Amino acid sequence: MDPSKISLPVLKNLSTDTITENVHMINTHNNPNPRLSYILDRLVSHLHDFARETRLSTKEWMAGLEFLTSTGQTCTDVRQEFILLSDIVGLSLLVDSMDHPKPTELGATEGTVLGPFHTHEANHMESGSNMSKDTEGEPLLVICTVKDTNGKPIPGISIDIWETDSTGHYDVQRPEVNKGEPDGRCVMTSDAEGGFWFKGIVPVSYPIPHDGPVGQLLVKLGRHPWRPAHMHFMFDGKGWDPLITALYVRGDPYETTDAVFGVKDSLIVDIKEVTDEAMAKKYDVKVGHKLLTYDFVLVSEEQSAKLRDQRAKEALEKLGRRVKIVDGLPVPDLD
Amino acid sequence: MDPSKISLPVLKNLSTDTITENVHMINTHNNPNPRLSYILDRLVSHLHDFARETRLSTKEWMAGLEFLTSTGQTCTDVRQEFILLSDIVGLSLLVDSMDHPKPTELGATEGTVLGPFHTHEANHMESGSNMSKDTEGEPLLVICTVKDTNGKPIPGISIDIWETDSTGHYDVQRPEVNKGEPDGRCVMTSDAEGGFWFKGIVPVSYPIPHDGPVGQLLVKLGRHPWRPAHMHFMFDGKGWDPLITALYVRGDPYETTDAVFGVKDSLIVDIKEVTDEAMAKKYDVKVGHKLLTYDFVLVSEEQSAKLRDQRAKEALEKLGRRVKIVDGLPVPDLD
Structure with missing residues (x-):
């Protein structure tokens, strides 16, 4: 179609005060998608109000565009700098909390930030497997269940689990060590009692990648790039609202200042020890072995x-x- | 410094409602730059309000991050996709109008969007030069003056001028034609009477580059990517507020629907013809040659x-x- 024949409203008197309504008008006029119209309406209004309230200068505007360009250009197959940016300004936590609301009064496990290091490369493992090849890490036995808000076990749930190695790096960050093989991550399936258990290592705190634009921004803001020690879990099963969450080790020096705002009280756990001989035998570890237990509670798609x-x-x-x-x-x- | 020793406020009860104040707190606490604090405060507030007002879903959030990533990765030395994005949502026009306000009641020439095609490669030319090597374009004589708001000529102003060739492309978009040589652009200096004149071609309308993410967004919004025919001017001189502007050819099919919101009534001009023999002789053209005249009015840095x-x-x-x-x-x- 001849673009000059597209019917569009006449833009006029473009100024500091009138530009916003003109942009709304032209974005809405031929837009067949009301949700997209609404998103653009709110996005443009807030973007313009931001500029008007700060009286953003041309120099600052250009610095902003250069920052965004550089953020995009820092992204690779194994690094998503825009997710990091979203994380450090609290947007990721906010979006997750709205999209996957949890009736915590019913005991539902809270969600938290996904982070940029989930992959689809993890191997499926049977309960009891060791997902970590890292011999420097402190071995950890993890025993969990997954139930509904009535306490009924949920079998057949797929659970993605991932954590860093003892140096604080995910496998994809150290291809020279892992040779492209997944490590420190696995996918399990909950059994008839909703149970799943595995061996990994005690999580360690680590800085988010901070050699890029996001790291430079943190420095300018006087913030550190550290995350408290944690292990990621993602639950997926037909009829259940996906749960993206993580468990945080109590007492970590970054527990109250997580660079990406991921910590919630209900997700902070104690690292215990196996004290019981029978239990040690059952799980093929020694007494004194580090132990993490958690009972996850999912909500149905309908509830959510x-x-x-x-x-x-x-x-x-x-x-x-x-x-x-x-x-x-x-x-x-x-x- | 040990990052765990950085003094930061304790983040708590992170939820849809409390995340914003927590982000403000940590962004401000150690931030030595009050302007940066203010910008981040407003940016984060608006970003969060945008997400809350749209109840942005995880899927939409991810689509947005992928869009920004792709926008960054489309940028090259000669293409700035984020400026285009800023242009098509009216932000560029807004920022320019705040940063370079014009007392139009005193006759000051209004500014408009810079666009992504200004370069620092243009050759300095003497008045009377032809800045266009394009033999397919319709020759145009351009005669201008630059004065202050009291009508006093301003000599010694540096003027960057740039336009597309007759196919609607800037020189940097067609390196195969221009072999890296600047074309359709020059830098002039105003003479003792504030005058400068040159030969170019009659501007043509053209689409902004629309084979990238910004073009895809325009399609989704039912908008066209076209700009009405125009010629860019940028004025720079010690003591004068820089003027970034453009002149638009009256009657262009895209005059009222410019994809980047650049047109202002005061910047729409008529393409005339040289009718006077003496004038034709003076400027070394034939009677009937296309003619554009404009008297630019600058404001001082102090006024601005x-x-x-x-x-x-x-x-x-x-x-x-x-x-x-x-x-x-x-x-x-x-x-």
Whole structure:
């Protein structure tokens, strides 16, 4: 189609005060997707208000664009600098908490940031396997269950588990050591009692990659790039709301200042020791072996969708926006 | 310094509602730069409010991060996709209009978007030179003056001028044609009467580069990527506020729907013809040659700084923010 024949509204009197409504007008006029219209409307309004409230200078604007360019160009197959950026400004935590709300009053396990180091390369392992080849790490026995909010075990759930090695690096960050083989990660399936157990190493604290633009920003802000020691878990099963979470080791020096805002009280755990001979025998470890136990609680897709819609409606009504939920996501209700 | 010894506030109860204040707290605590604190405060608040108002889903968040990654990775030495993105959401126009406010009541020439195609490679040319090697373009004589708001000529101003060739491409977009030599651009200096004149070609409308992420976004929004025909001018001289502007050819099919929001009424010009024999002789063209004339009016750095500060104060007071201006830029006044 001849682009000059596209029907678009006439832009006029473009100035500091009128530019926003003009951008909304042209973004909405031919846009067939109301959700995209709503997202762009809110994004452009906030972007412009940000610029107006800071009176952003041309020099600062250019520095911002150069920062974003450099952030994009730092991304590779095994490094996602924009996820890091989202993490260190709290956006990742916020999005997860809205998209996967947890009825904590029912004991549902809280979610937290995914981080940029989940991969799809992990091997499936049977309960009892050792997912870590790192001989320098302190061996850890991990025994877990996964249940619903009524305490009923959930069998057949797929669980992705990943942690760093004892130097604080994920396998993908050290291809020279791991030769492309997954390490410190596995996928398990919960058994008939909802149980799964495995051997790994005691998590260590580590800095997020900070030799790029995000690291430079942290320095300018007087922040450190460290994350407290943790182990990631991701649960997936038909009919269950995906749970992306992590367990944090209590007492870590970065427990209260996590660079990516991932720590929640309910996810802080104690590293214990196996004290019982029978248990040691059962799990093929010695007494005194480090031990982590946790009982995860999932919510159903239905529970989650209902709670998500309800919170979306409440939040938007509080903001004075009439909304309707279309395909699980709010758009303005213009009727 | 041991990063675990960095003094930082304790983050707590991170949730949809509390994450923003926690991010502000940690971004401000050790930050030595109040302007950077203020920018981050406003940026994070708006980013979080955007996510809360849209209830941004994890899938949409990831699509957004992938879009930004791809935008960064589309950038090269001769292509700045983030400037394009800023242009098509009206941010570029907004920032320029705040940073270089023009007292239009005194006749000051308005500014407009720089665009991504200014280079530092243009040759300096004497008045009367032809800056275009394009033999397919329609020859155009351009006669201009540059004066102050009292009508006094300003000599010695450096003027960058650039336009596309007759196919709608800047020289840097067609290295195979231009072999790295600048074309369709030059730098001139205003003479004792504030005058400068040169030969180029009649500008043509053209689409912004739309084979990348920004072009894909425009398609999704039902927008076209076209800009109305125009010629860029950038004025620079000691003591004068830099003027980045462009002149638009009246009657262009994209005059009212410029993809980058650059057109302002005061910058729309008529392409005339040389009708006078004496004038034709003086400028070494034939009667009937296409002609563009414009009298640019600059404001002094002092005028501009005063107006910028005044408008910043007014706008921020209107928003209920007590501010002080530090080095020409507002920061919250906490005293």
